[in-house]
Amino acid sequence: xxxxxxxxxxxxxxxxxxxxxxxxxxxxxxxxxxxxxxxxxxxxxxxxxxxxxxxxxxxxxxxxxxxxxxxxxxxxxxxxxxxxxxxxxxxxxxxxxxxxxxxxxxxxxxxxxxxxxxxxxxxxxxxxxxxxxxxxxxxxxxxxxxxxxxxxxxxxxxxxxxxxxxxxxxxxxxxxxxxxxxxxxxxxxxxxxxxxxxxxxxxxxxxxxxxxxxxxxxxxxxxxxxxxxxxxxxxxxxxxxxxxxxxxxxxxx
Amino acid sequence: xxxxxxxxxxxxxxxxxxxxxxxxxxxxxxxxxxxxxxxxxxxxxxxxxxxxxxxxxxxxxxxxxxxxxxxxxxxxxxxxxxxxxxxxxxxxxxxxxxxxxxxxxxxxxxxxxxxxxxxxxxxxxxxxxxxxxxxxxxxxxxxxxxxxxxxxxxxxxxxxxxxxxxxxxxxxxxxxxxxxxxxxxxxxxxxxxxxxxxxxxxxxxxxxxxxxxxxxxxxxxxxxxxxxxxxxxxxxxxxxxxxxxxxxxxxxxxxxxxxxxxxxxxxxxxxxxxxxxxxxxxxxxxxxxxxxxxxxxxxxxxxxxxxxxxxxxxxxxxxxx
Numbered sequence: 001x002x003x004x005x006x007x008x009x010x011x012x013x014x015x016x017x018x019x020x021x022x023x024x025x026x027x028x029x030x031x032x033x034x035x036x037x038x039x040x041x042x043x044x045x046x047x048x049x050x051x052x053x054x055x056x057x058x059x060x061x062x063x064x065x066x067x068x069x070x071x072x073x074x075x076x077x078x079x080x081x082x083x084x085x086x087x088x089x090x091x092x093x094x095x096x097x098x099x100x101x102x103x104x105x106x107x108x109x110x111x112x113x114x115x116x117x118x119x120x121x122x123x124x125x126x127x128x129x130x131x132x133x134x135x136x137x138x139x140x141x142x143x144x145x146x147x148x149x150x151x152x153x154x155x156x157x158x159x160x161x162x163x164x165x166x167x168x169x170x171x172x173x174x175x176x177x178x179x180x181x182x183x184x185x186x187x188x189x190x191x192x193x194x195x196x197x198x199x200x201x202x203x204x205x206x207x208x209x210x211x212x213x214x215x216x217x218x219x220x221x222x223x224x225x226x227x228x229x230x231x232x233x234x235x236x237x238x239x240x241x242x243x244x245x246x247x248x249x250x251x252x253x
Numbered sequence: 254x255x256x257x258x259x260x261x262x263x264x265x266x267x268x269x270x271x272x273x274x275x276x277x278x279x280x281x282x283x284x285x286x287x288x289x290x291x292x293x294x295x296x297x298x299x300x301x302x303x304x305x306x307x308x309x310x311x312x313x314x315x316x317x318x319x320x321x322x323x324x325x326x327x328x329x330x331x332x333x334x335x336x337x338x339x340x341x342x343x344x345x346x347x348x349x350x351x352x353x354x355x356x357x358x359x360x361x362x363x364x365x366x367x368x369x370x371x372x373x374x375x376x377x378x379x380x381x382x383x384x385x386x387x388x389x390x391x392x393x394x395x396x397x398x399x400x401x402x403x404x405x406x407x408x409x410x411x412x413x414x415x416x417x418x419x420x421x422x423x424x425x426x427x428x429x430x431x432x433x434x435x436x437x438x439x440x441x442x443x444x445x446x447x448x449x450x451x452x453x454x455x456x457x458x459x460x461x462x463x464x465x466x467x468x469x470x471x472x473x474x475x476x477x478x479x480x481x482x483x484x485x486x487x488x489x490x491x492x493x494x495x496x497x498x499x500x501x502x503x504x505x506x507x508x509x510x511x512x513x514x515x516x517x518x519x520x521x522x523x524x525x526x527x528x529x530x531x532x533x534x535x536x537x538x539x540x541x542x543x544x545x546x547x548x549x550x551x552x553x554x555x556x557x558x559x560x561x562x563x564x565x566x567x568x569x570x571x572x573x574x
Contacts, residue, residue, distance in 0.1 A: 056455070082457030094452035096445055098512070107445045111456040116442035116463065124438050160452075167457060 009034040009171055009203050010055065014064035017050055024050040026227040028064070034170070037197055037204040039214040041238075042224035043247065048207040049091060051224070052175045055205075056088050057081045068171070083114070087169030089160045091176045091207075095148045101159060102144040105131035105166065112167035131166075138162040138192070154185040161193060165200075172197070174206035178213060186210055190217050211248070215239060223247070276421065283417045291413035297525045298420045299481045302427050303498075304505035304517030306474035312512050313435055314467045315447035317374045320381025321502045323361065324354040324472035326494020328479025330388060333401040333489035338394065343405045347480060354476020355469055357384065362468030366461045369450070381499060388491040400490035407487030420481055427474055428518070434470060435514055443467045475502075501528075508549060510556020519557035523549075 010032035017025040025047045032038055040048045053059045055066055057078045066074050073081060096104050109127040110116050118124075135141045138158050148156060157177060164172060177193065178186035190208075194217045197204045208214050214221060214235065221238040223230040225247055231238070238244055283294040303325055310316045331353025335346035361380035365373055388395045395401070408416040434440050442463050445453040450460040483489045492498070501524065509520025527545060532538040553560035 077459070078451075078454045079457050079459045082455060088455050090451065090455075094449050094455070096448040096452065098448055099444060103441065103444075107441045107453075108456050110438045110441055111445070111453065111458050114457070116438050116458060117466070119433055119437040119439055121437065124436075124441070127438070163452075163456065 007034050008032065009069060010205070011067040011070075012051075012055070012064065013067075015051070015054055015066070016063040017047075017054060017059060017061065023227050025054065025062075028227075028229060030222065030229065032171075032203065032205060033220075034203050035201060036220050037194060037218050038206070038220045038222065039218035039235075040205065040207045040222050040224060041209070041211070041214055041248075042230070045226075046224040047227040048224050049175055050227075052088070052173050052205070052207060056086065056173055082112075082167055082169070085167070085170040086173065087164035087167055087171070088173040089157070089164050089175065089177055091179060093153070093156050093160045095156055095160050095163065097149045098147060100145050100147055101140055101151070102128065102131055102135065104148055104159060105134055105163060108163035108166035109134075134162050134166060137196075154181055154189060157181070157189055158192070161189075161196075165196065169202065171203045171205065174204065176207050176209065178208065178210060183210075186213055187216070193217070272425075276425070279421060280418065283414050283421075288413045291417045293525070293529055295413065295417040295420050295485055296529075297522055298417065298424045299478050299485065300501070300505065300521035300525050301518045302424050302481070303475055303478035304502055304509065304521040305428060305431055306471045306478065306517075307502045308506050308509070308514070308517035309431055309434065309443075309474070310467060310471045311506050312514070312516055313440065313447055314443045314464060316464060316467070317370075318471075318499075319374045319378035319503070320361075320384075320499055321377070321471075321475055322494050322496070322498035323377075323381035323384040324358055324475035325479035325482070325498055325502075326384060326388060326489075326491070327354040327357040327472075328476030328481075329483035329489040329493045330395060330401070330479075331476065332480045332483045333404060334395070337401055337404045343409065347484075350480025350483065351473050351476035354479060355473040357476075358469040358472020359465070362465045362472065366464040366468065378499075381494065381496075385491055385494045385496075388494055395491070398491060400488055402488040405484075405487050408484060416485065420485075423477070423481065427477055431470075431474065432514060439466065504546065508546060508556055510553070510558030510560075513556065513558035513562070515561075516556055516558045519561065523557055 008031050012028055012030040015025050015028040028047070028051065040051065042048055050059070054062050057073070057076050057080070062074065065072055068084060068086065073084065076084070096107060099107070106124070106128045109130045110124070113127060115123050115127070132141070132144065135144055138161070140155060140159060140162070143151060143155065148159065151159070161174070161177065174193070178189060181189065190213050193204070218235050220232065221235055222232045223238060223244050230247065231241055231244060233241070279294055283291050307318060307321045310318055328350040332346050332350035335341040335349035336343050341349065361377070365376045365380065368376055389398055391397065411419065442458060446458060446460045446463045453463070454460055479493060482493065505520030505524045506517055507520070508524055509516035509518065527542055531541050535541055549557065
């Protein structure tokens with residue numbers, strides 16, 4: 001069991017987001033401690049993805065405050081958040097489909113190093129070396145020169161996760177990283193993610209529907225229902241919680 | 254290690270051989286076919302630069318511009334106005350063409366990159382129409398619809414053949430710079446935003462900033478082409494910023510092949526040839542031209558560059574990328 005650091009890395013206070021009449025987030029207060037592998041679960045429409053998008057700066061018109069390492073990040077654009085140390089993957093994986101795997105990863109490193117205005121080949125070569133190294137870590141070296149379009153979903157997700165790691169972020173937001181994958185693939189990917197998180201001491205906040213994966217990977221779990229937080233606790237507490245069982249078994253399955 | 258180096262150097266050697274061969278062929282046509290041949294070669298070369306500037310936006314930034322002639326026209330007028338209105342010596346005025354085009358690209362680009370896809374394209378069209386209208390109607394300054402003429406000896410007095418050779422050298426420099434841009438960290442950033450702006454943003458890029466940089470570079474090289482065109486003919490007309498040239502550039506890029514560096518080059522070559530020779534054969538040349546374009550697009554969905562690449566692949570000559 002990894003040692004949990006006690007400092008708060010992310011704090012949300014009074015988050016509220018509406019789409020017309022629909023209240024997607026209703027006065028959400030949330031604390032995330034450094035080093036946690038924190039899972040967000042709940043039925044469809046509970047506000048999990050909306051919450052991730054709020055933290056990642058993707059949504060306009062959000063009320064309330066989001067603090068990252070004690071600083072208000074509510075007004076920052078996604079690219080600014082990336083340089084502050086927040087990396088993310090998307091519910092439907094986003095990579096540069098027409099580029100090769102190595103080009104994708106190199107782009108991630110070039111951007112993370114903020115050297116995208118350079119015209120120098122040497123700069124590109126340096127970032128490419130780092131990219132090749134990351135491909136080794138995520139096990140995609142063999143695929144380096146293939147177009148991402150030709151990769152199976154599981155490997156695309158793995159690549160996207162690796163790209164999110166390129167900026168060496170303190171906080172990783174993964175929005176349904178295993179959506180659309182087989183059970184075997186899910187465990188394969190998430191075991192790997194957990195291993196990387198533990199190895200690097202980063203903090204993970206992820207949305208996940210597969211409860212087995214959550215109970216295996218997460219150190220903390222927050223259950224969301226209808227735009228609010230129902231309960232938060234350790235995986236064991238959540239598994240034993242009667243209210244959670246009612247919500248989950250009643251609606252999701 | 255040696256094997257790796259050798260493999261890395263091989264395509265490069267082939268590329269250089271290919272470029273040398275292409276230059277030699279063009280120069281041979283330039284020198285052996287008389288004045289009309291030289292004029293045609295010069296036009297082809299200028300259009301290669303123009304189309305390649307748009308190709309940077311379209312093939313790599315996935316930004317479709319419906320108003321690229323604005324920067325071609327601004328190139329012509331930046332050069333011509335510097336001479337006629339500010340008494341700059343003609344040789345020195347050469348830099349003002351690309352400069353004005355670049356500034357135009359900065360101002361209009363800053364507006365256009367606020368929108369994406371078809372809305373971006375419509376905004377580029379609007380900006381080009383504004384440019385055209387200003388050039389067309391500001392009689393006191395731009396000469397209005399009569400344009401600017403008689404401010405210099407066309408081609409600086411160079412013979413047609415020598416001008417075509419000089420233009421070729423300049424075009425090679427432009428294409429080399431564009432090539433370096435595409436294969437640099439900046440080029441990677443431009444392609445990243447073109448393919449998935451949200452991923453690029455999440456990694457730490459400001460999509461608008463990247464697109465603006467691409468837009469300015471593209472406008473600058475369109476301005477180089479426009480300046481060359483003004484030197485070529487010794488004049489500047491509002492039409493240089495008009496829809497006709499915009500369409501020509503679009504057709505050249507699509508015909509030449511999207512997602513390929515040489516798309517603009519191939520497209521400019523074939524389209525300029527068609528435009529010059531088909532009218533000699535038939536009065537219904539626009540119809541014939543349309544049919545030929547249709548056939549090429551249907552047979553080669555990746556354009557001429559894609560077709561050439563496939564052919565090269567069949568011949569086991571995979572270097573023509």
